[in-house]
Amino acid sequence: MTLISGILEYNKQFVENKEYEKYKTTKFPNKKMVILTCMDTRLVELLPQAMNFKNGDVKLIKNAGAIVSHPFGSVMRSILIALYDLGAKEVAIVGHHGCGMKGLEPNSFLEKCEQDGLDKDIVNTLSNAGIDIKGWLTGFQSVEESIEQSVKMVKNHPMFPKNVSVHGLVIHPETGKLDVVVDGYES
Numbered sequence: 001m002t003l004i005s006g007i008l009e010y011n012k013q014f015v016e017n018k019e020y021e022k023y024k025t026t027k028f029p030n031k032k033m034v035i036l037t038c039m040d041t042r043l044v045e046l047l048p049q050a051m052n053f054k055n056g057d058v059k060l061i062k063n064a065g066a067i068v069s070h071p072f073g074s075v076m077r078s079i080l081i082a083l084y085d086l087g088a089k090e091v092a093i094v095g096h097h098g099c100g101m102k103g104l105e106p107n108s109f110l111e112k113c114e115q116d117g118l119d120k121d122i123v124n125t126l127s128n129a130g131i132d133i134k135g136w137l138t139g140f141q142s143v144e145e146s147i148e149q150s151v152k153m154v155k156n157h158p159m160f161p162k163n164v165s166v167h168g169l170v171i172h173p174e175t176g177k178l179d180v181v182v183d184g185y186e187s
Contacts, residue, residue, distance in 0.1 A: 093169070
């Protein structure tokens with residue numbers, strides 16, 4: 001049985017047993033917050049528990065490193081939609097210690113891609129087309145500095161509402177302890 005076959009078989013039972021009913025909510029976040037966090041597997045259940053939110057409470061965006069890397073990318077668009085269309089009133093960007101983006105180095109990453117079959121000419125073509133592939137694949141050295149930078153990018157976006165607080169936090173994936181990097185109420 002393939003992984004997707006197992007998922008679909010489970011899903012069939014999930015729907016037939018109406019297990020979805022306990023997750024019913026609206027598209028509007030009850031706690032009026034949008035959270036950007038990392039896709040790290042350790043945070044899937046820990047983060048909601050550590051921050052006291054459940055299904056329906058927040059808009060949750062995940063990516064590698066909880067990074068807002070481009071002012072007009074999909075993450076920033078999602079934050080703006082959560083604020084203007086879906087009723088969120090605050091933003092929290094939550095990174096974590098032990099993140100895989102810390103120290104991500106483009107050359108070793110590209111070597112792994114090539115070992116997995118990526119044609120080297122593709123990277124050269126992208127670079128020659130003006131795409132900074134190595135910059136795009138560079139991680140960060142400090143999770144706190146990365147969070148500060150993402151908070152700054154969100155807060156300074158030309159379409160971002162000036163009255164919305166943007167908080168920056170770091171979670172410890174072993175304990176769930178949250179440390180404030182940027183208090184959005186003070187900045």
